Amino acid sequence: GAVVSQHPSRVICKSGTSVKIECRSLDFQATTMFWYRQFPKQSLMLMATSNEGSKATYEQGVEKDKFLINHASLTLSTLTVTSAHPEDSSFYICSTTGTGDRYTFGSGTRLTVV
């Protein structure tokens, strides 16, 4: 089945710095990638949808200048959290439609901003 590799799995950064999260589709071409975040004891919330070669579409309330998404190739999408603050600490997860009707998810990135 489709495999999505997400890195890093954990990252701790200082407030004000930027962090990049990568998601790679290993065995298929990911035309579309979805980015979610999940706060403790809450469900996954969709942040944005990215399509290869075009600008991402952000959900209401998600700052596009803070969460930069790049989907320059069919196998790589990145999410950069710019000028991170403690309230950005969360679990970030990518997903793509993969093959058939199944959605494949990355293993997630635990971001802690100190």
Add this chain to the structure above:
Amino acid sequence: DAKTTQPPSMDCAEGRAANLPCNHSTISGNEYVYWYRQIHSQGPQYIIHGLKNNETNEMASLIITEDRKSSTLILPHATLRDTAVYYCIVRPPTNSGYALNFGKGTSLLVTP
């Protein structure tokens, strides 16, 4: 999107069947029912999906009522590793631009 309603939590003894219900009374005729689970600090894992017929795979069985307003996910012999949050999601037919919308799910605890 059709909304889904699931109990917030359930317990199940190891080795017994776990039956997780989901109500989706506003489901449209062409919408599928998907089940995913999320083990703590991991990405969601696909379990099974169906349209109107019951489905079975190596992980679970999915029973959809005839009126399609509810469904039940069955884990036939639950193990401790099945402890996770289970999400029932309704979505239209395959569309690569359509994200899955997660509700609160059911937190299943499998006990020894």
